[in-house]
Amino acid sequence: MTEPTETTTHADPAPADAAVLVRDAVDADRAAALVGSCTVDYDGRASGHVDPGVRHVVRQPDGTLLVHGATGHRPLAWHAGDGDFTTTATADDRLVLRAESNTEELTVALDAVHALTVYDPDDADKDVQGTEADVVSRLLNDPDLVESGFTPLATERDTPAGPVDIYGRDANGRICVVEVKRSRVGPDAATQLDRYVRALREDLHTDSDIRGILVAPSVTQKCRDILLERGHDFSPFEA
Amino acid sequence: MTEPTETTTHADPAPADAAVLVRDAVDADRAAALVGSCTVDYDGRASGHVDPGVRHVVRQPDGTLLVHGATGHRPLAWHAGDGDFTTTATADDRLVLRAESNTEELTVALDAVHALTVYDPDDADKDVQGTEADVVSRLLNDPDLVESGFTPLATERDTPAGPVDIYGRDANGRICVVEVKRSRVGPDAATQLDRYVRALREDLHTDSDIRGILVAPSVTQKCRDILLERGHDFSPFEA
DNA sequence: GCCTAGGTCCCGTCT
DNA sequence: AGACGGGGCCTAGGC
Numbered sequence: 378m379t380e381p382t383e384t385t386t387h388a389d390p391a392p393a394d395a396a397v398l399v400r401d402a403v404d405a406d407r408a409a410a411l412v413g414s415c416t417v418d419y420d421g422r423a424s425g426h427v428d429p430g431v432r433h434v435v436r437q438p439d440g441t442l443l444v445h446g447a448t449g450h451r452p453l454a455w456h457a458g459d460g461d462f463t464t465t466a467t468a469d470d471r472l473v474l475r476a477e478s479n480t481e482e483l484t485v486a487l488d489a490v491h492a493l494t495v496y497d498p499d500d501a502d503k504d505v506q507g508t509e510a511d512v513v514s515r516l517l518n519d520p521d522l523v524e525s526g527f528t529p530l531a532t533e534r535d536t537p538a539g540p541v542d543i544y545g546r547d548a549n550g551r552i553c554v555v556e557v558k559r560s561r562v563g564p565d566a567a568t569q570l571d572r573y574v575r576a577l578r579e580d581l582h583t584d585s586d587i588r589g590i591l592v593a594p595s596v597t598q599k600c601r602d603i604l605l606e607r608g609h610d611f612s613p614f615e616a
Numbered sequence: 617m618t619e620p621t622e623t624t625t626h627a628d629p630a631p632a633d634a635a636v637l638v639r640d641a642v643d644a645d646r647a648a649a650l651v652g653s654c655t656v657d658y659d660g661r662a663s664g665h666v667d668p669g670v671r672h673v674v675r676q677p678d679g680t681l682l683v684h685g686a687t688g689h690r691p692l693a694w695h696a697g698d699g700d701f702t703t704t705a706t707a708d709d710r711l712v713l714r715a716e717s718n719t720e721e722l723t724v725a726l727d728a729v730h731a732l733t734v735y736d737p738d739d740a741d742k743d744v745q746g747t748e749a750d751v752v753s754r755l756l757n758d759p760d761l762v763e764s765g766f767t768p769l770a771t772e773r774d775t776p777a778g779p780v781d782i783y784g785r786d787a788n789g790r791i792c793v794v795e796v797k798r799s800r801v802g803p804d805a806a807t808q809l810d811r812y813v814r815a816l817r818e819d820l821h822t823d824s825d826i827r828g829i830l831v832a833p834s835v836t837q838k839c840r841d842i843l844l845e846r847g848h849d850f851s852p853f854e855a
Numbered sequence: 856g857c858c859t860a861g862g863t864c865c866c867g868t869c870t
Numbered sequence: 871a872g873a874c875g876g877g878g879c880c881t882a883g884g885c
Contacts, residue, residue: 384651384670384730386625408686410649410672412623412735422799422863423746430738431623433649435672439687447647447737448678448697450880455689455863481863491623494731496651498686499669507662509876538803538838539874540869560661560878563859564777568807569875572842597858599777603811661878689865694878720878748861778859779884798861802874808860836873 382407384496392472395490396464399436399474402495403462406438413472413490417444417454421481427453434474434485436462438498442476442483456483509559512616513542516557516592520545522614523555523592538576551588552577558593559616566591567603574609621646623735631711634729635703638675638713641734642701645677652711652729656683656693660720666692673713673724675701677737681715681722695722748798751855752781755796755831759784761853762794762831777815790827791816797832798855805830806842813848 382405387398395411402409411434417427432453433445440458460478467473474485513532520527526548534544536554543555554577556570574589581587589609596604596611604611621644626637634650641648650673656666671692672684679697699717706712713724752771759766765787773783775793782794793816795809813828820826828848835843835850843850 384627386627386731386733388623388625408672410651410733412649412733419863423744425742425744425863427743428741430740431736432740433647433674433735433737435684437684437686437688441687441689443684443689445674445676445682445737446740447676448680448739449676450680450682450691450694450696451862451864452689453740453742457689457863457865458687491735492625492733494625494649494651494733496672496730497670498672498684500687501669501671501685501692502667503664503692504666505662505664505878507878559876564811565804565808565860568811569804572803572807599858658878664878690877690879696880744863746863799863800872804875838873 382497384494386495387493388491390490390493392470392487392490393466395472395487395493396466398493398495399464399472403436403464408435408437408496408498410435410494410496411487411490412492413487415444415485415487418484418486419454419456419482421483425454429488431491432485434487436474440476442474442485444483444485454483454485456481507559507616509542509557512559512592512614513557515616516543516555516614523590524548524553524610524612527553536573536576537580538572541573541577547588551586552581552583553588553590555590555592558591560593561595561597562591562593562600563597564599564603566593566596567600567607567609570609571603571607574607621736623733625734626732627730629729629732631709631726631729632705634711634726634732635705637732637734638703638711642675642703647674647676647735647737649674649733649735650726650729651731652726654683654724654726657723657725658693658695658721660722664693668727670730671724673726675713679715681713681724683724693722693724695720746798746855748781748796751798751831751853752796754855755782755794755853762829763787763792763849763851766792775812775815776819777811780812780816786827790825791820791822792827792829794829794831797830799832800834800836801830801832801839802836803838803842805832805835806839806846806848809848810842810846813846 456476529545533540695715768784772779
């Protein structure tokens with residue numbers, strides 16, 4: 378009975394027709410993509426407004442509502458996939474899409490719909506390689522990449538300040554906290570490492586006999602300064 | 617001569633036809649939105665692959681290429697608006713979109729195009745209120761919100777560790793570094809404030825006579841612990 | 856060009 | 871549910 382539904386496109390639908398089409402798409406857990414002239418109003422954690430213009434509006438089956446403009450990766454406005462979604466054809470012939478949750482609301486008011494496409498997006502099976510976790514694997518397979526003679530003892534070892542990427546011992550048997558980053562890092566990475574080292578020193582009552590090692594392709598100067606000031610080391614490693 | 621171009625939609629175009637339509641859209645600085653079945657391959661800072669499925673693919677006039685799936689705000693894959701973009705109809709009747717820059721490449725291979733919309737998105741005039749800058753303005757207008765008797769002296773005052781949000785004096789004349797956040801914060805905000813305070817103490821050679829004040833709606837326990845340990849204060853303020 | 860920090864960050868993961 | 875950290879983070883502003 379349920380055969381693969383087809384993608385349907387509509388050129389210049391009247392707002393009242395578009396309202397029905399979008400509502401049907403939502404009811405059928407389908408996606409609706411609109412191109413049209415609209416204003417956008419957001420209110421929630423912050424608030425915002427987008428002046429009239431032609432935008433690309435997408436309502437996904439998970440409830441996400443996105444408004445894309447002409448540039449950039451990020452939507453001009455968006456709403457997470459929870460809460461209510463309503464489509465209304467107004468008396469003055471506009472199509473109003475409204476997503477509303479406990480804390481946020483997003484209203485897209487289209488005075489013209491140039492195109493409407495209803496379709497069935499698939500859930501995505503996505504592989505990514507080159508993440509921080511991949512770098513950690515490499516370092517565990519060849520611990521000398523951290524430092525000659527390094528021995529890993531655990532990953533994600535808990536400290537009062539949070540879990541450390543790699544916990545181990547150096548060639549002299551000193552405990553090491555290793556923080557791994559996949560790309561060049563700034564001051565935040567150095568202070569993150571420092572927090573873990575300090576927490577572990579306090580936890581183990583071994584005042585300063587714990588080393589901190591930051592593994593990353595490279596560090597900025599301010600990062601290097603902080604490492605130096607706090608007595609931690611930088612070990613360059615490029616994935 | 618150049619009248620407002622219209623949005624055009626095409627249902628189930630042949631890949632060869634779609635290739636021409638997308639290429640024309642790119643040449644005319646227009647946007648193209650496709651719905652179709654495709655695989656996605658990315659290589660660059662990391663690498664990734666998306667298994668076959670129906671996706672929403674958008675090429676914006678600034679060169680951005682986005683692939684959206686069924687869920688979430690973030691694209692399954694994307695490419696920034698620089699470098700080359702090519703559309704190819706292959707011998708085996710697929711449409712291949714390829715965005716390539718010095719460091720990154722993204723390939724979308726569609727075996728079927730269900731819908732293609734070409735349109736002219738407008739540049740966006742966007743207002744946002746409730747940002748951190750807005751909170752700073754409020755605090756400058758009514759410095760008692762930071763702390764009774766607080767006197768602001770500068771915003772974005774430079775220190776060796778970077779510019780501080782608000783620099784001023786408390787009721788007793790002590791120098792204060794104020795870090796402002798618009799929402800509940802964790803350990804990172806506390807260490808950021810601490811870096812500024814330490815840098816300024818070193819810079820002004822006034823060993824510990826500089827206070828750190830974190831202004832935010834609320835803080836997590838770990839954040840509170842760090843503030844306490846480093847001797848800084850928390851001043852709750854909700855926008 | 857790099858660096859720094861904000862973001863309606865989003866998002867997964869774990870407590 | 872809150873919290874914590876990663877992200878191909880993206881993006882804006884300085885220098």
